[in-house]
Each structure stands twice: as structure tokens, then as C-alpha cells.
Amino acid sequence: MLPSQPNKSLLDGLDCLQLLASSAEALGSREVARRLGLEPSRANRLLKTLAHVRLIEQDERRRYRPGPGIHALAAQSLFGSGLIRRALGPLGKLHVHGHTVAMGVLWRDHMSYLYHADPGMDTSTALGRIGLFPVTRSGLGMALLACQDDENVRAMWATSANETPVEQVLTDLAEIREAGFALRVGRTERTVAVTVGSAPYAAVGMSGRFTDAHIPELVSALRHAAEMIEKKG
Structure with missing residues (x-):
């Protein structure tokens, strides 16, 4: 929930930074303003401030893209938390089941995958290969969203562009x-996921073609991996 007196400039600046960090191409200030619903002059001031501290930079066409500052911040956060370092071993052992293995964190109403590896994929390729994903389309995201209370979810949906009705989301979260785990059924594959941490901060999951009979085994393996990731912390 928002504090009683949130800093609007900080929130808008973070929105600009997140938009650029998740964009596949550089964006001009007017495009940033349009996507975020900001006044062009306000967006321009925020972007210039972020560029001043080198969190973003301009290309030869004067469009904005992530700068060295955000890459340094990402590296520092991964080193400081140790999450990736702790997780690689337990995640690697999950591949024996023959399914896609993933780990990620929740960012507002989207899932951010830190690790996403198809069977046989090299670990270096699995890191950061998928960007933000709508939470309702992610078994891992729904597992993490279920850790929030309904009031917070309703507040999130009040400003979300997610087209899934909030009442349906609340039913799924219940x-x-x-169940104690998330199961998402897609057109050709299913995903099963559990959270990591007593105060959940990440989720791990497996996706593939498996039957109901396989779910207990997969959930047990995921819970063991989650315990190992947390224990190493």
C-alpha cells in the first residue's frame, strides 16, 4: 500500500526507468510521456535527471535507453542479495525432471524472470532471457501474488492494464x-510453482507437459529447491 504522502516525482521517475529498462528499443521523451500518461515537459525533466546520474543515456538519435548506472545497480543488487548465486545449484538439479525451469520475482502486476531454462539449455543463456510478463499469465507470478491480501490486489488492479477481471484473479488466488502451490494450465503446457522464503521474495517453477499424477512429485522437488535457496542465504 502507498504511504500517506507518497513522493510523486520519485514514483514517476521509477516508472520512466522501468519503462526504458523493459523496452526492446530506445524511446524518445514524448513516447515515454505518452506511454506513462505524463505531461511531456515533466517526462523530459525526469529523463534528463535520470540521464544526469547515468541510470539512462541517449543514443545518436537522442532517444533514451538504459545507461551504465542501471547495469551497475543490477550487478550490485544481484551480488548483494546473492539470490542468483544461491539458486543456480538447486535450479540445475530440477532439470532432471525434463521440464522448463524458471525463477523470478514479482514487480507490481508483472513477473520478472531471472532464470528461465528450457531442457538442455546452457545456464548462461537462461539468465535474464525473458523480460516482464503479465502476472496472470505466469504460474510463478500468481504464486507470489497469492502471498498478498485481497485488499492489496484490488488496489493494484485499480491502476493495472491487466484485462483479467479482479474477481477472477481473487478466485484463482484463493x-x-x-493448495499451497500455483498450477497454471496453458494451451499446450502446464506450470507448477512455489514461493521462496518464509517472507516470499521469489518463486520457482517448472513448465511442460505433465499429468495430475506428476504434480505431487514436481511440487515436492520445487519445495526442496526453494528450501535450499533459502537455506544458503
């Missing part, structure tokens, strides 16, 4: 809480 089922996840009751």
Missing part, C-alpha cells in the same frame, strides 16, 4: 492459497 485456490492457490488453499
Whole structure:
């Protein structure tokens, strides 16, 4: 929930930074303003401030893209938290089941995958290969969203562009809480996921073609991996 007196400039600046960090191409200030619903002059001031501290930079066409500062911040955060370092071993052992293995964190109403490896994929390729993903389309994201109370989810949906009705989301989250894990059924594959941490900060999951009979085994393996990731911390 927002504090009683949130800093609007800080929030808008973070929105600009997040938009550029998740964009596949550099964006001009007017495009940033349009996507975020900001006044062009305000967006321009925020972008110039972020560029001044080198969190973003301009290309030869004067469009904005992530700068060295954000890459340094990302490296520092991964080193400081140790999450990736702790997770690689336990995640690698999950590949014995023959499914896609993933780990990620929740960012507002989107899932951010830190690790996403198809069977046989090299670990170096699995790191950071997928960007933000709508939470309702992610088993891992729904597992993490289920850790929030309904009031927070409703508040999130009030400003979300997600087209899934909030009442449907709340129904799905109630089922996840009751089961103790998330199961998402896609057109050709299914995903099963559990959270990491007593105060959940990440989720791990496996996706593939498996039957209901395989779910207990996969959930058990995921819970063991989650315990190992947390224990190493």
C-alpha cells in the first residue's frame, strides 16, 4: 500500500526507468510521456535527471535507453542479495525432471524472470532471457501474488492494464492459497510453482507437459529447491 504522502516525482521517475529498462528499443521523451500518461515537459525533466546520474543515456538519435548506472545497480543488487548465486545449484538439479525451469520475482502486476531454462539449455543463456510478463499469465507470478491480501490486489488492479477481471484473479488466488502451490494450465503446457522464503521474495517453477499424477512429485522437488535457496542465504 502507498504511504500517506507518497513522493510523486520519485514514483514517476521509477516508472520512466522501468519503462526504458523493459523496452526492446530506445524511446524518445514524448513516447515515454505518452506511454506513462505524463505531461511531456515533466517526462523530459525526469529523463534528463535520470540521464544526469547515468541510470539512462541517449543514443545518436537522442532517444533514451538504459545507461551504465542501471547495469551497475543490477550487478550490485544481484551480488548483494546473492539470490542468483544461491539458486543456480538447486535450479540445475530440477532439470532432471525434463521440464522448463524458471525463477523470478514479482514487480507490481508483472513477473520478472531471472532464470528461465528450457531442457538442455546452457545456464548462461537462461539468465535474464525473458523480460516482464503479465502476472496472470505466469504460474510463478500468481504464486507470489497469492502471498498478498485481497485488499492489496484490488488496489493494484485499480491502476493495472491487466484485462483479467479482479474477481477472477481473487478466485484463482484463493485456490492457490488453499493448495499451497500455483498450477497454471496453458494451451499446450502446464506450470507448477512455489514461493521462496518464509517472507516470499521469489518463486520457482517448472513448465511442460505433465499429468495430475506428476504434480505431487514436481511440487515436492520445487519445495526442496526453494528450501535450499533459502537455506544458503
